[in-house]
Each structure stands twice: as C-alpha cells, then as structure tokens.
Amino acid sequence: MIFFELFYTFFYIGLFTFGGGYAMIPLIEEQIKVHEVAWGVSSEVITDFIAVSESTPGPFAINIATFIGSQAGGVFGAICATIGVVLPSFIIILLIAMIMKRIMKNRFVKGALAKVGPVIIALISYTAINFFLKMFLYQGHAVNSCDIAFDRASLAIFLTVGLFTIIYKKEKKKGLNPILILLISAVLGIIVFQ
C-alpha cells in the first residue's frame, strides 16, 4: 500500500538525517530508485527540487517529503510522507525534553555522534560529485553506459557561478545567499540554453 510505504520510507529517512537537509539527499535518492515505478518519481527530480525548496520557506526535509508524497500519492500521500519525516525528530526530542536531558552529555553518545560527522560530510561530497557527473558527463544517461556526452555549457555555468561565489566571499567576508546563487545560475541557464 503506497501510503504506508511513503510513511515508513520517510520515517526512516527522517531517523537517519543528521546534519540537516542536504545530508538526506543520498538517502532519498536510494529510496526513489527502489520505488521509482510505484511512485512515478525519478531521481532527476531531486536536483530541480533543491532549487524549489531553496526558494520556498521551510526546512528542506519537510519540503521534499511533501513534494514526493504528493507526486506519488496526492494530498494523502503528502500527509503520510510529511508525518513520517517529522515523527522521528518529534519523538526523540520529546524523550530528551521529558526524561533524558543528561543522555546528550554521556560520553558514548558524544563519541558515536562525533564519528557520524565525517560520514555525513562524505555523503554530501558524494552527492556533489554524483550531481557533477550527471550534469556534465552523462546528460541523464545511465552512468555505466558508454554514451558519454560532455556538456560544455553547463560546465561554463558551474565555473562562472563558482568563481563568482569565491570572489564574493573574499570581498564581502561572508557567503553568497543560496537563493542568489540559484538566481544567477537560472539567468545564465536562460541565456545559454534558450
């Protein structure tokens, strides 16, 4: 049953999402690959949805759960996926607030969490590399196909925006707003591809 499936899939994505929104992308990609046919959502959608989520209010986790839920199972699907993704945090924080404030100071809990950090950073790095390969080399073809097309225009946009971000950071001493980064990329995309 699709609603139950959406609920428990997002429940377990929510349970393993440490370190905020982007850390959940590899998890979501894995799940979409498993449920691609039943949900009618392809993993390509994720990249586009990052942009949608950045330009609408609210946490990424909730946005993407609602989106995939509704694409797969309408309003009720969206409700199931969203409750699923929120519930683990809700339960865990409630337990901590109620009885276990001290558990966070336990050295084994601290030790376990300290070593989740590098794994999360590696997973996000992997996502960046994966997206990079998809964008520029494979053009949506399967990764292991021999049909490699190198997309110079996308690479040019990537380098331009990247360079601009670095210069901005050097000059202004603070990072460029993500929405602005996406806006510049969108304008360049229209100029180059339209």
Add this chain to the structure above:
Amino acid sequence: MKKESRFLCLMTLFLTFLKVGALTFGGGYAMIPIIHKEVVEKKKWLRQNDLLDILAISESTPGPIAVNTATYVGYQVAGFWGSLFATLGLVIPSFTIILIISTFYQTFMSISVINAAFKGIRAGVIILLINAVLKLKKTVKFDAVAIILFAITLIGSLLSLFLNFEIKIGTFKVSLSILFILMGMIIGIIATALSKKGGQKE
C-alpha cells in the same frame, strides 16, 4: 493552569511557529535568527542559554533543526500538547506551499524558458552542496579515525555508483548511506571505549 489560558497558550505556540515556518527560507541555520527573535526576545519562553542548549541537541539528533526546536520549545512551554501544536505550526506553511507547487509542477517544468533556467540551476546546486560541505567541515574534528571514515564512505558510495552494486538481505535492499552512518556510530563508541577514561568528565 486554567483551561482558557491553556488554550490561549497552545494557540500562541501554534501561531508563533506558523510564522517561523512561513518566514524562513533555506531552512536549517537560516531559521535561527527568527526563532531567537520570536522565542527569546518577544515571547520570553526561553533564555539565550536554553536556545544554545537546544541547538546543540538539535545538531546531534536526527531531523531538521527547526522541527527539533519547535518540539523542544513547545514541550517546555506547555508539555506534550505544546510540542504538538508548535511542530504542527512549523510544518503547515511548507506543507501547503509545496502541495500547491507540486500540483502545477509538470506544467511548470514543460515551459521552455523555465526548463533552460533549471538547466542552469542544476549547475548552481552543485555549488550549494560544496558550500554545505565546507561549512560542515568546520564543525567536525578530523582526526585519523574521522579521515578514514570519510574516505571509506566517499569511496564506497562512488564505487556503488560506478559498479552499480547493491547489498541485499533476503529481498530487502540495504541502504548504503545508513550502513555508513551506523558504521560511524559504532566506531565512535568503540573509540570512546578505548580512549583513556581519565581527563574526561562524565
């Protein structure tokens, strides 16, 4: 607490986090200034230090920081129902907006200008991911164990991409990412057990 004032309290929680949910773009740390203004300065539900504690807890528990904060503040102010109303308030704006977008998504993406824009955006998103890596890198202590964990996860994930392999237990496909996260936790616990007990409080 009287029934009426309790109801009022729950509604205030709900509306406050509805505002936080509707006004914060980008999620995560972008929400903190607004949460601070509403919860610490205006409503005085928490002191500055409480908020810092919550952020520390949020960082080390799964789930979005905003959800964690809403649940925690709600509980502090009005117990279980407080946490439920605060969390609901936070979720409803995103939920509604994305539901509307989702309905028009296919039509929207088939417009050719939009399509070109999103081709550009796909390049920009990679910059956002690199930014996230650079930001998170500062929060982690990269000792030898951490570097090895980082390398295993990155190389393992890339191998699974190129070789297209999967791990199955029976018919159940094991998530590689979750496997790596669990590996990190277990190694963290072992490292703590092996490290000298002296010099560490509690």
